[in-house]
Amino acid sequence: MTQKKLEILGPYTLEHEGPYAIDSAINAEVLFVKVNIHCIVDGIAFVTTEDRDGPWCVKTSHLMNAREVPVAREFWVNEYAGGGLSVYSSKEEAENYKVCLRRRIHVREVLPGEGA
Template sequence: MTQKTKLEIIGPYTPEHEGPHLFNGEECLVHGTLGTQAFISRPENDRGFIANTFDIRNAREVPVAREFWDVVGKYNGKFYARFNSMAAAGGYWCISGDDTEVIHVREVLPGGGA
């Protein structure tokens, strides 16, 4: 599993911030500004539009802690499968029988406390 990230707002739009930027909660690219107007676009789209700079926010990428459920052998510790939800892991566990158990794993990020 790879480390996931999300965008966190760090303040109102400033031209000095290189990005990323958010507009209406979605990532946007700021191509230029004139007064309080900005020409922006979505990263996956080449169509731009005009927005008010007051509606654009500076953001930064922050890591998101991973959470998953592993099904392992109760007596031999053998790894069988990894799931993104307890419901899916529980279903697999029911099929596997009494010789397996489900272990809930939650990543602790630096500075996040224990």
């Protein structure tokens, strides 16, 4: 299954059906969290997110229109002399396990429309 991330499209607008992201004015960093807006009163949105417990409030000026875009998965597989396989999320982690290593395979998912 392909992983997804949020891509910012621009400032919050009523016409956009979601998803939304939060722009943190504190450190000018966009927090890529999927936001569900329940209501808006006087520029304050009552929201919930997938990565934080409970409902909370955020200024609408910090809300951004977003869309989900696919992200290619990438990992490394070590094949060992005894026939065992181990999967690692980074090359550095895979390189830590060299004993009896037969070969290391780098795997990157090809997304629709990429390559030939």
